[in-house]
Amino acid sequence: MNRILILIAVFTSLNAAAQNVHKCYTHEAMLHQEELTPGYLNSVEESFQRAKTSVSTDRSTVYTIPVVVHIVYNDASENLDDSVVFNQIDILNESFRRTNADTVNMRDDYTTIVGDSYIQFQLAQIDPSGQPTTGITRTNTTQTSFLGVGGSPAEGVKSDADGGIDPWDQSRYLNIWVCNMQLFSTPFLLGYASPPNNLPNWPPGSADNLSDGVVIEFEAFGSNNPNTLDLGGGPVDVEGKTCVHEVGHYLGLRHIWGDGDCTEEDGIDDTPNADDQSNQDCDTTKNTCTDNITTLGDLPDMVENYMDYSAETCQNSFTLGQVDLMRGVLENERIDLISGNPASISDVGEFEFNVYPNPSNGTIVIGNIPNESAYLRIFTESGKLVKEMTINSQQKIEGLPSGLYFVQLSNEAATITKKLVVL
Ligand SMILES: [Ca+2]
Ligand SMILES: [Ca+2]
Ligand SMILES: [Ca+2]
Ligand SMILES: [Zn+2]
Known part of the structure; x- marks a missing residue:
């Protein structure tokens, strides 16, 4: 389908929904994907059901997701400052950990069913080729708006060829693109995301039409954004x-x-x-459907x-049911984000350990490990696993060839990764 046709299709649905601003296009994007590759919705549904049946019973292990934010700009106002990106990551963290101050506004009806997801986010510290990174990319584009470019609703932002930027390894990074998705100088949608879809019965390449990740309209990113959002x-x-x-959709x-x-x-x-x-507002008087929620009823x-x-202004929580589903997705469909992922490098976390000497001549000692048993993995610069073992105390490793390595230690609380240089 060419761009003009897509734009017409998008514009038609804009008219249909004129009284309801498209805050999020995920559902419509899924319907569009179903047209392109029949079976997509069924595949997502199966994935959703599988996640639901494999929800985590352990809610306390902290999972840290490495994030890359792609700022794709034409006008200077779209080239958001690093401080806006840092602010958005902070908001993701406080929202998913439920440490946000506005939880005090939660009505009593729900206090027993909401909680901390123990999922957190961190700008990637190494890129897919193993080089240090800020976790932020900046791309100057000739596209004034990505709406309808490269596939509905704005898939072109995910592609070098369409004036956007190709994703980083989508199994190991949460890719967030921030760009202009305006129609006649007005934001048409605020964002969309791909739900998990890694099922083995999915033909290779067919999900290319909805490339994995999250896209956000630039004025809707962060809470300290200098631009005004006017729909x-x-x-x-x-x-x-x-x-x-x-x-949340992505998970x-x-x-x-x-x-x-x-x-x-x-x-x-x-x-x-x-x-x-x-609900397009904060109306707390509505009760539009009759529920039968365990111990709470309607x-x-x-x-x-x-x-x-x-x-x-009125959103402040996920429910525990939502938490369990997201954690189930992370433990299954999106396991590579959190397990054995050198991209989830972190020098701060739930525990500390030592790698010394660093730089070394090929012999190192892993010391001060957090508890009786931890899992050690050592990756090369390009992400190749070269050693893995369970360690119970101080551990000596010998014979590492020259190069840059990532030494990763996991226990039940967290996964921490440190850089190691062997001369
Ligand atoms: Ca409904
Ligand atoms: Ca109800
Ligand atoms: Ca429900
Ligand atoms: Zn949505």
């Missing part, structure tokens, strides 16, 4: 929660109202259902949930 009805409050919502969550009336729900037992897109529509379409 045609005056300035809108921006608190960085569009990105939280889209990362398998659906819209809390299930993209339909009271007969359609999100597959999560502890989230109250709602009528079709009923609850009002939950405008406090990140996966609603409510205003950012």
